[in-house]
Amino acid sequence: MKKNYMFIILASTILGILVGTVLRDYNDRDIQHTYKDSLIKREIRASKKSIKNLLKEKEILQEESKDLKNNLKKVEIKEEYSKLESLKENLAYTDIRGDGVVVNIDAIDDSIGNIADIIDNNKVLINIVNDLRRNGGEHISINNERINQYSQIVLAGNHINIGSVSIAPPYKIECIGQTRQLSNYIKEENGYLNGIKQNYPLNVTTKAQENIDMGKVKMPNELKYLESE
Structure with missing residues (x-):
């Protein structure tokens, strides 16, 4: 009887240890999954922020490109006008x-x-x-x-x-x-x-x-x- 009692206690102890180990492993995995999810979410937020910044930079570059084109067009028009005035002057079509x-x-x-x-x-x-x-x-x-x-x-x-x-x-x-x-x-x-x-x-x-x-x-x-x- 005493042996059976000791066996039950030993078995309960071993079972408790096994259950504890399983629960600890589960908790560790859950923590790891939670940490990984947090990292992924953080990376997603960082990526979204980077994309937003890149889009903003793209808009700025597009505006600068547009300004450069407009300025270039103004310069070309100014140069053509200058050439025309020079031609008119050389042909004696203007007072001087x-x-x-x-x-x-x-x-x-x-x-x-x-x-x-x-x-x-x-x-x-x-x-x-x-x-x-x-x-x-x-x-x-x-x-x-x-x-x-x-x-x-x-x-x-x-x-x-x-x-x-x-x-x-x-x-x-x-x-x-x-x-x-x-x-x-x-x-x-x-x-x-x-x-x-x-x-x-x-x-x-x-x-x-x-x-x-x-x-x-x-x-x-x-x-x-x-x-x-």
């Missing part, structure tokens, strides 16, 4: 003011009479215009008529025409451009301007001048190069 030189040509005295034939036959005005361009001239006018690459200088009866506009002597050639080059040109002792005085009954005077005003061309024509007929 600047420093340069003035060349005056007239007969040496009244006995010479009308010098238009001398000027035209020897292409004097054309040669001077081309010389000025080669020596830093950017904008040129003759008797207040603007010259561009389409201008035609021709004899029309007893006077010179620039395009369809008649001009009469004396001839005043104004040129705006690189002042140092232009000043050197009009000072050349063996240059074309001195050659005119030596070879023709013409008087040529020159001077450097500031703030020359030129109006835009009145009648542009379709000729490509400056020529005489």
